[in-house]
Amino acid sequence: MRTPFLMLAACCVAQFAMAQHDDSLTIRRFSNEVLDHSTAYENLRVLTKTIGGRLAGSPQMVKAEKWGEAALKAAGADKVYTQECKVPHWVRGEKEQARIISNRRDFVPPLNILALGNSVGTGPKGVTAPVLEIHSFEELEQKKDQVKGKIVFYNYPFNKKFVKTFYSYGDAVRFRGAGPSRASKYGAVAVIVRSMSHSTDNHPHTGSTRYNDSFPKIAAVAIGLQDADRLSKRIANDPSAKVFLRTTCQMLPDTIGHNVIGELKGSEFPDEYITVGGHLDSWDVCEGAHDDGAGCVQSIEILRAFKAAGIRPKRTLRVVLFANEENGVRGGAKYAELAKANNEKHLFALESDAGGFTPRGFIMEMKPEQRARIKSWLPLFLPYGLYDFDEPGGGVDITPLHNQLGTPMAELSPDSQRYFDYHHAVSDTFEAVNKRELELGAVGMGALVYLVDKYGL
Amino acid sequence: MRTPFLMLAACCVAQFAMAQHDDSLTIRRFSNEVLDHSTAYENLRVLTKTIGGRLAGSPQMVKAEKWGEAALKAAGADKVYTQECKVPHWVRGEKEQARIISNRRDFVPPLNILALGNSVGTGPKGVTAPVLEIHSFEELEQKKDQVKGKIVFYNYPFNKKFVKTFYSYGDAVRFRGAGPSRASKYGAVAVIVRSMSHSTDNHPHTGSTRYNDSFPKIAAVAIGLQDADRLSKRIANDPSAKVFLRTTCQMLPDTIGHNVIGELKGSEFPDEYITVGGHLDSWDVCEGAHDDGAGCVQSIEILRAFKAAGIRPKRTLRVVLFANEENGVRGGAKYAELAKANNEKHLFALESDAGGFTPRGFIMEMKPEQRARIKSWLPLFLPYGLYDFDEPGGGVDITPLHNQLGTPMAELSPDSQRYFDYHHAVSDTFEAVNKRELELGAVGMGALVYLVDKYGL
Numbered sequence: 084m085r086t087p088f089l090m091l092a093a094c095c096v097a098q099f100a101m102a103q104h105d106d107s108l109t110i111r112r113f114s115n116e117v118l119d120h121s122t123a124y125e126n127l128r129v130l131t132k133t134i135g136g137r138l139a140g141s142p143q144m145v146k147a148e149k150w151g152e153a154a155l156k157a158a159g160a161d162k163v164y165t166q167e168c169k170v171p172h173w174v175r176g177e178k179e180q181a182r183i184i185s186n187r188r189d190f191v192p193p194l195n196i197l198a199l200g201n202s203v204g205t206g207p208k209g210v211t212a213p214v215l216e217i218h219s220f221e222e223l224e225q226k227k228d229q230v231k232g233k234i235v236f237y238n239y240p241f242n243k244k245f246v247k248t249f250y251s252y253g254d255a256v257r258f259r260g261a262g263p264s265r266a267s268k269y270g271a272v273a274v275i276v277r278s279m280s281h282s283t284d285n286h287p288h289t290g291s292t293r294y295n296d297s298f299p300k301i302a303a304v305a306i307g308l309q310d311a312d313r314l315s316k317r318i319a320n321d322p323s324a325k326v327f328l329r330t331t332c333q334m335l336p337d338t339i340g341h342n343v344i345g346e347l348k349g350s351e352f353p354d355e356y357i358t359v360g361g362h363l364d365s366w367d368v369c370e371g372a373h374d375d376g377a378g379c380v381q382s383i384e385i386l387r388a389f390k391a392a393g394i395r396p397k398r399t400l401r402v403v404l405f406a407n408e409e410n411g412v413r414g415g416a417k418y419a420e421l422a423k424a425n426n427e428k429h430l431f432a433l434e435s436d437a438g439g440f441t442p443r444g445f446i447m448e449m450k451p452e453q454r455a456r457i458k459s460w461l462p463l464f465l466p467y468g469l470y471d472f473d474e475p476g477g478g479v480d481i482t483p484l485h486n487q488l489g490t491p492m493a494e495l496s497p498d499s500q501r502y503f504d505y506h507h508a509v510s511d512t513f514e515a516v517n518k519r520e521l522e523l524g525a526v527g528m529g530a531l532v533y534l535v536d537k538y539g540l
Numbered sequence: 541m542r543t544p545f546l547m548l549a550a551c552c553v554a555q556f557a558m559a560q561h562d563d564s565l566t567i568r569r570f571s572n573e574v575l576d577h578s579t580a581y582e583n584l585r586v587l588t589k590t591i592g593g594r595l596a597g598s599p600q601m602v603k604a605e606k607w608g609e610a611a612l613k614a615a616g617a618d619k620v621y622t623q624e625c626k627v628p629h630w631v632r633g634e635k636e637q638a639r640i641i642s643n644r645r646d647f648v649p650p651l652n653i654l655a656l657g658n659s660v661g662t663g664p665k666g667v668t669a670p671v672l673e674i675h676s677f678e679e680l681e682q683k684k685d686q687v688k689g690k691i692v693f694y695n696y697p698f699n700k701k702f703v704k705t706f707y708s709y710g711d712a713v714r715f716r717g718a719g720p721s722r723a724s725k726y727g728a729v730a731v732i733v734r735s736m737s738h739s740t741d742n743h744p745h746t747g748s749t750r751y752n753d754s755f756p757k758i759a760a761v762a763i764g765l766q767d768a769d770r771l772s773k774r775i776a777n778d779p780s781a782k783v784f785l786r787t788t789c790q791m792l793p794d795t796i797g798h799n800v801i802g803e804l805k806g807s808e809f810p811d812e813y814i815t816v817g818g819h820l821d822s823w824d825v826c827e828g829a830h831d832d833g834a835g836c837v838q839s840i841e842i843l844r845a846f847k848a849a850g851i852r853p854k855r856t857l858r859v860v861l862f863a864n865e866e867n868g869v870r871g872g873a874k875y876a877e878l879a880k881a882n883n884e885k886h887l888f889a890l891e892s893d894a895g896g897f898t899p900r901g902f903i904m905e906m907k908p909e910q911r912a913r914i915k916s917w918l919p920l921f922l923p924y925g926l927y928d929f930d931e932p933g934g935g936v937d938i939t940p941l942h943n944q945l946g947t948p949m950a951e952l953s954p955d956s957q958r959y960f961d962y963h964h965a966v967s968d969t970f971e972a973v974n975k976r977e978l979e980l981g982a983v984g985m986g987a988l989v990y991l992v993d994k995y996g997l
Binding site: 114115118119124243244246248281283441443466467468470471498500501504517518519520523 | 703705976
């Protein structure tokens with residue numbers, strides 16, 4: 084009894100080892116193609132330097148969609164098309180103004196701020212009010228009687244102790260999201276939020292806020308870290324200090340945007356899909372290089388390099404450049420809606436939206452046995468520096484697909500140390516992206532797509 | 541028989557788990573101290589911005605030594621002292637000149653070059669000669685009859701396919717080291733070497749060359765990548781093209797340098813040493829931020845944060861800022877010489893000299909059982925992103941100690957993608973270092989020192 088079993092086992096092990104050897108050679112071929120001939124960096128340069136910031140509804144977004152179609156065709160997609168969707172149309176208006184007003188009449192430089200996305204303006208005359216500094220929602224509740232007529236200043240610092248910076252972001256971002264309406268509830272006239280960053284510079288970091296319709300909508304801005312510290316000191320030492328704030332942003336009626344899609348047709352199961360994508364929109368104030376030009380050009384690169392390296396997927400590979408992640412996720416919602424309406428079979432979805440830095444692994448949202456299968460491929464990823472497959476999570480744009488169809492999803496998890504230095508700030512430029520780091524992200528993503536396509540999930 | 545064994549085993553496992561739990565808490569305390577209160581980044585700013593490039597023998601090196609003593613005292617060292625050593629005294633002289641000379645008389649911008657460290661000058665009149673482009677030493681041998689009177693141009697590209705860039709460096713650096721004398725053997729009048737980098741800019745990257753005394757010493761320079769490509773095209777298309785080269789560098793008589801050392805006295809075995817260090821010197825043309833200001837300030841930070849977090853090592857912790865790594869390794873040699881002469885017991889030596897980037901693990905040179913012991917601590921390192929403990933290697937400055945006393949050694953292995961963008965080039969500045977990446981390197985190093993001190997090797 085034992086010998087045949089052992090022989091079978093030995094046979095299986097040998098087959099597994101041989102398969103892994105074949106896979107490692109294929110992945111190496113793909114990696115060599117990307118590292119030697121990638122067009123991702125040049126694509127990113129064109130997107131960021133010739134188009135720039137591209138918020139939903141902006142003329143730049145229209146240009147970016149055209150660019151995306153052209154880039155997907157140039158990469159060798161069998162089919163390139165778009166999916167129309169309604170998108171919110173928020174405009175920043177004139178350059179924001181903020182300064183400390185004081186009886187002391189000393190010279191005080193202006194405060195470096197940016198209106199939060201989707202926020203209302205102060206009106207053309209601005210608001211001037213005393214400032215109430217708040218460090219937690221509990222403190223806000225305790226001081227609710229002091230809020231009326233004030234500008235509430237959420238000065239909650241990014242926690243430096245987390246090694247993975249997305250935990251610091253998750254910890255702090257509630258003040259940007261819910262802070263304005265929670266302050267408005269008690270009569271605040273505007274809100275200033277300390278930027279979600281531990282950068283050493285003074286750039287404010289914008290991002291969406293979400294109003295609660297039960298309370299008046301009030302103006303809301305992000306402030307740079309150095310100026311947050313300066314403001315905090317000033318109001319502590321100068322009882323006469325007020326802040327003047329002026330923003331003219333507004334939400335216009337919805338307009339039209341598009342997901343831009345390129346396909347590489349599957350050789351065996353053309354009606355089964357693997358989605359790989361990033362989001363094409365970015366905040367208006369930056370080039371959107373890490374967020375998320377990187378994810379777009381990496382996804383396009385996978386298609387290009389698969390073809391160049393002679394890797395023909397069994398399932399259809401869909402590269403999706405999603406519309407409107409930043410202030411609506413309408414592109415991701417539309418993609419899931421159409422997938423469901425068309426009864427499409429989606430094997431797997433992968434996003435890159437955490438920066439174009441050296442990859443370290445994937446966060447994943449899927450059944451335990453699917454995660455275990457992916458983790459069994461670890462030896463194939465280690466030569467490329469990907470080792471971290473344990474954390475939950477998935478991309479914002481593919482979450483609707485995951486929720487609607489149950490599609491297993493993953494997101495590239497790059498080194499996170501620098502991400503929030505640039506995130507939603509003017510410093511998110513092409514120059515902040517390193518060519519090889521960007522390319523290695525595409526290598527890691529492509530390897531995962533190749534293995535999922537070959538072995539299923 | 542089995543029950544007692546199982547009980548013993550269970551007991552051991554439980555003890556091991558408890559010890560790991562204690563260690564994980566201690567390491568977390570240390571990490572929190574570094575990420576919240578590190579002085580490493582500010583130390584690096586002072587070293588790079590107020591002192592700058594500091595080659596052995598330069599006035600800046602003397603300032604850097606004073607800075608190092610003060611920084612070690614400020615960090616709380618029990619004892620700060622120096623070790624004197626002889627160091628080479630190479631000076632670059634006037635700004636290097638290089639240009640293409642051609643009968644075509646079109647405008648050709650100058651070539652961006654830097655003399656190689658330890659190289660001789662061309663003399664004040666410079667040399668003008670036709671250029672012979674070479675891609676391998678085999679090709680040089682095949683073309684040895686064409687070498688006489690020429691400038692040999694080693695145009696060997698950095699191999700992009702290696703994921704870890706130090707392999708690309710190891711592959712290419714032989715042309716910088718041995719190239720000049722191998723060309724001189726056949727009558728070359730000077731050498732131009734393609735910079736060891738895959739950067740996207742045009743900065744030349746200097747570094748030491750090593751003459752073979754059997755052949756005449758000829759001038760040798762590094763050239764930026766864009767200009768290397770431009771030169772290659774020009775000589776292929778323009779038979780009249782020559783290059784004019786002028787360098788006035790020279791090697792002066794040896795002078796005096798110092799290793800700068802700070803100690804935290806061991807509580808149980810004060811006569812046993814753990815060495816942690818980086819090298820204090822840098823190339824003259826840059827701020828030496830990644831190479832190796834980072835390693836110096838990380839090593840100092842370990843001492844500071846051990847004290848601040850209440851970690852008193854059992855062995856004496858020696859932080860060593862080594863003299864003259866770049867063009868002589870005389871500081872490392874002196875350190876080993878004195879350790880041997882004084883019959884010191886060295887448990888372990890650790891260096892950081894691969895850039896202040898996010899740590900990924902350690903390269904190590906030690907007995908297999910010592911490596912296995914360190915690898916058994918992997919679960920304690922994973923939360924900080926260190927997973928890679930498999931590769932051989934060790935720091936240049938601690939290699940003499942390893943060779944003379946057999947001391948097990950390791951070097952921090954940070955993310956390597958950006959390192960050769962900056963290495964030995966003007967772009968190696970403070971701004972290229974990220975505060976958190978630098979600090980996480982110190983966290984990883986400190987964790988290793990703590991564990992080696994506690995459990996031995």
